[in-house]
Amino acid sequence: MTNKKFKQNTKDYEFGGGNIAExxxxxxxxxxxxxxxxxxxxxxxxxxxSFLILTLYPTIQAFIMSFQRILPGQVTFIGFQNYExxxxxxxxKALSNTTIYTIAxxxxxxxxxxxxxxxxxxxxxxxxxxxxxxxxxxxxxSVVVAGIIFxxxxxxxxxxxxxxxxxxxxxxxxxWQYTGWSGMLLMVLIAxxxxxxxxxxYFLAGLQNISKELYESADIDGANIFQKFLYIxxxxxxxxxxxxxxISIIGGFRVFEESYVLWEGxxxxxxxxxxxxxxxxxxxxxxxxxxxxAIGVIILLIIFIVSILYLLITGGFKRGDE
Amino acid sequence: MKKKNDTVTKWLLTIxxxxxxxxALFPLISLIISSFRPSTELMxxxxxxxxxxxxxxxxxxxxxxxxxxxxxQWYGNSLIVSALTIILSLFFSSMVGYSLALxxxxxxxxxxxxVLVIIxxxxxxxxxxxxxxxxxxxxxxTYTGIMxxxxxxxxxxxFFRQYAMGLPQELMDAARIDGCTEYGIFFKVMxxxxxxxxxxxxxxxGLHSWNNFLWPLLVIRxxxxxxxxxxxxxxxxxxxxxxxxxxxxxxxxxxPIVILFGLFQRYFVAGLTxxxxxx
Numbered sequence: 001m002t003n004k005k006f007k008q009n010t011k012d013y014e015f016g017g018g019n020i021a022e023x024x025x026x027x028x029x030x031x032x033x034x035x036x037x038x039x040x041x042x043x044x045x046x047x048x049x050s051f052l053i054l055t056l057y058p059t060i061q062a063f064i065m066s067f068q069r070i071l072p073g074q075v076t077f078i079g080f081q082n083y084e085x086x087x088x089x090x091x092x093k094a095l096s097n098t099t100i101y102t103i104a105x106x107x108x109x110x111x112x113x114x115x116x117x118x119x120x121x122x123x124x125x126x127x128x129x130x131x132x133x134x135x136x137x138x139x140x141x142s143v144v145v146a147g148i149i150f151x152x153x154x155x156x157x158x159x160x161x162x163x164x165x166x167x168x169x170x171x172x173x174x175x176w177q178y179t180g181w182s183g184m185l186l187m188v189l190i191a192x193x194x195x196x197x198x199x200x201x202y203f204l205a206g207l208q209n210i211s212k213e214l215y216e217s218a219d220i221d222g223a224n225i226f227q228k229f230l231y232i233x234x235x236x237x238x239x240x241x242x243x244x245x246x247i248s249i250i251g252g253f254r255v256f257e258e259s260y261v262l263w264e265g266x267x268x269x270x271x272x273x274x275x276x277x278x279x280x281x282x283x284x285x286x287x288x289x290x291x292x293x294a295i296g297v298i299i300l301l302i303i304f305i306v307s308i309l310y311l312l313i314t315g316g317f318k319r320g321d322e
Numbered sequence: 323m324k325k326k327n328d329t330v331t332k333w334l335l336t337i338x339x340x341x342x343x344x345x346a347l348f349p350l351i352s353l354i355i356s357s358f359r360p361s362t363e364l365m366x367x368x369x370x371x372x373x374x375x376x377x378x379x380x381x382x383x384x385x386x387x388x389x390x391x392x393x394x395q396w397y398g399n400s401l402i403v404s405a406l407t408i409i410l411s412l413f414f415s416s417m418v419g420y421s422l423a424l425x426x427x428x429x430x431x432x433x434x435x436x437v438l439v440i441i442x443x444x445x446x447x448x449x450x451x452x453x454x455x456x457x458x459x460x461x462x463x464t465y466t467g468i469m470x471x472x473x474x475x476x477x478x479x480x481f482f483r484q485y486a487m488g489l490p491q492e493l494m495d496a497a498r499i500d501g502c503t504e505y506g507i508f509f510k511v512m513x514x515x516x517x518x519x520x521x522x523x524x525x526x527x528g529l530h531s532w533n534n535f536l537w538p539l540l541v542i543r544x545x546x547x548x549x550x551x552x553x554x555x556x557x558x559x560x561x562x563x564x565x566x567x568x569x570x571x572x573x574x575x576x577x578p579i580v581i582l583f584g585l586f587q588r589y590f591v592a593g594l595t596x597x598x599x600x601x
Contacts, residue, residue, distance in 0.1 A: 036425070039504040043421030044433055046414040050474035054452065055440050061451035119339055124332040133587065134343035137350065139594060140579045142533035144551040145572045148558065149349045152356065155368020161352075164371055193349065201595050254444050257535050261555060276446045283450045284540060296447040303444060 065293035082294035091295070093270045094278040097184065101274065102252025104188045109199050109248050110241065112192070117203030118233070132204070136197035146190045147261025151177065154186055177262060183271040187258040195251075199244050206240035207233070242314050246307055253303045256280065275299050350576065357382055357573045361565035382570040390567045395546055396553035397574075399465075400532060403549055407469050407531040408524050414474045415523065416516065419482025420508060424491060434483070440476040446536070453540050463543040472531060478523045481593075485519035486512070518589070525586060526593030529579065550575050 032038060069078045116135065120128055138146075154162040154176035163173040176182040214232050223231070256276035259265075263272050265281060273281075276299065283292020352369050358378040386393055421427075422434050452471060453462075461467035489512060497507045513520075535551045542548055548556070554571060557564040583590050 034503045034505070036504065037427070040421045040425035040427040040430070043417040043425070043508070046474050047418040047433065047437070047479060050414075051436055051440065053455075054471055054474075055436075055443065055448065058448040058451035058455065059443070061454070062447055065451060065454075116339075116342065119335060122335060124328070124335045125339055126332065126336045131339050131343045133583070135346050136591070136594075137580060137583065138346055140529065140583055140590075141350070141576050142551045143535055144554045144558070145353070145576055146349075148554070148568060148572050149353050149369070151558070152364065152369040153349065153352075157367045159370045159372070160368035161371055193346070196346065198594055201591060205595065250442075250444065254446055256446065260535075260539075261558060264555070264558065279446065279450070280536075284453070289450050289454060292450045296450060300444065300447045 062293050062296055065290050066297045068290040068293075070289040078290070082291045083298075085291060086294055086298060090270060090273065091278060094273045094275045097271075097273055098253055098255060098275045100184060101187055101191075101255050102249060104184070105191050105195075105252050105255075106245060106248045108188065108192045109195055110245055113196055113199035113244070114203050114237070114241070116196075117200050117207055118229075120200065121204060121207045132197075132200070135200050138193050139195065139197045141194065143190070143194065143257040144261050146194055147258070150186055150190050150193075151262065154182070178268050178271075180269070180271045183262065183267065186262055187255070187272060190258045190261070191251075191255070195248075199248075202240055202244050203237065206237050210236045238314075242311070245314075246310060249307055249310060250303055253299065253306070275302070353569065353576075354573055357570045361569065364569060365565045382566045385566050386570045386574075390571070392545060392548075393553070393567055393571050396548045396550045399547060400550040400575075403465055403468055404528050404531040406465070407472050408528050410469070410473050411475050411478055411527045412520055412523055415478035416482045416513065416520065417508065418474065419479045419484075420486045420512060420516070422479070423483045423486035424489065424494065424512070437476045437479050437483075441480065445471070449536070449540065456541060462541055463547055464541075465547070467541045468534075468538050468549070469531075471537060472527065472534070475523075475527060478527060481523055481526075482516065482519055485516055489515055518592075521586065521589040522592040525582070525589050529590075529593070532575075532579065 033042070066082055067077055067079060069076050069081075119125060120131060125131070152160070154160060156173070156175045156177070157163065158167075158173045160173075162176060166174065174182055176186060210233065214236075215228060218228050218232060254276055255274045259267065259272040259274050259277050260280075265277065265285065267273060275295065279292050279295040279299065282288050282295060355373065355378075356364055356369050358380065359373070360377055360379070361382060363377070422430060422437070456462050456467045456470075461470065493511055493515075494507050497511045502510065533551060534549070535555075538549050538552050539555075542552055545553075545556075550571075554568060554575070557568040557571075
């Protein structure tokens, strides 16, 4: 309705407005570039250009490259050979590492921030803003800085903080960076430390959207604090939980940097090899771009399938339609 | 009776949260303290609980300010790249978002759909073809090459669109009647109204570009063009021969951002909660 009114106004303007003193030719080009039919396209043109060159072209190219053998100055189509080569031990190691990492980070990065947000939202807590900021500050650090810190925390020496702490429980020092399970632990810790605060903010926003009236009427019905949590807070938070989980799943399968800052791309026995790390290793370090592109396509498919499945299970799609 | 109970809960909860907040900040605090420790000791022992207070000194910082020319070169590169990324991406993304929100034109919904789709596509999948493209158009090892994929940010477009949807359209009509061109309406009337969204996106884009790792890692070849994260990562070797620059240098990449955060908290929060979608 407002749009109709709009068009009316512009027409009035195009007929009646304009500078009469100007020569007609100039007026027409100016009028053309300034017409409401053209201006929006001028405004969105940077996006369209960037979309065509930096998204659409590379997407198509990624699929094409995955069927090619790419040597400097010589590109040959080799059918599905890249894909046939993919299913090798290193890839499965990367796949299992990435899957474990994703499950662990999703678990930590949904559960802990949820609890923290509920605590922070409670009317009993003081200095909320300060605590919120404190939880958030780690998100400002780059992954490299986080890597430096955690490498030093978990240094091999007996006196490093991590080894001192397990020493309290009578365990021997661990060379954290070079052992399978602890390498994974380090990756998960780096990611959790950096993303915790952001997820807390999402949940806080979700909590603040819950109408106070719901709690009031529950009070009238005599519900206790746990019933209120179970029947009001949790169901109301479901959309935001689905959202946070989805981005954590996608982020999990894209993991690379946490591994890179720990092992610079070459972890002992591939304990830190991730899918994107494998893509980097093959596509960039080994310069086998066709094979790398095929790995990329597989990663895309995995992320696509897993997130669709997750959204189907949780009914995330239905919610969007409502 | 009930009041007294409330006070106890209040302080108990506050103390619990304070402990958690301390744990969250502990890694950064210990990094800062460690940056005053002798680098050889740090390399040997890692970060430790026990601190020899007599050994703390400004040596690492003195070294970095007097000897580490390449560190400042990286710092300068990061500043230039981040500043240009902020300016260009804000300029382009705001125009796109504004247009998607306030004009009615053919293909608008399709373009908006593309914005959402791009947010969903993992960058890593496009990385190799983009890298190839950068080689072909000779943008490898240039500032432009580092910035190009960030310039029209779909997240920023999305954010600007959401923000512009809430602006009063009557103002546009009023400006038209006053004889303002469509471009004038955007730059003189509407963009100033979108200032808070510019602040939030400046911070998101700045932070993203300052901390960006994977793409610069591919595009930059020579030491003198390294950005801070890439440069610092080259110092991260198991031999630890550069720990003086590494630790003090790491502290100095974080401190400016934490100060900015203190000043513009609100915008950081707005920017990062949208930006979380794409790392």
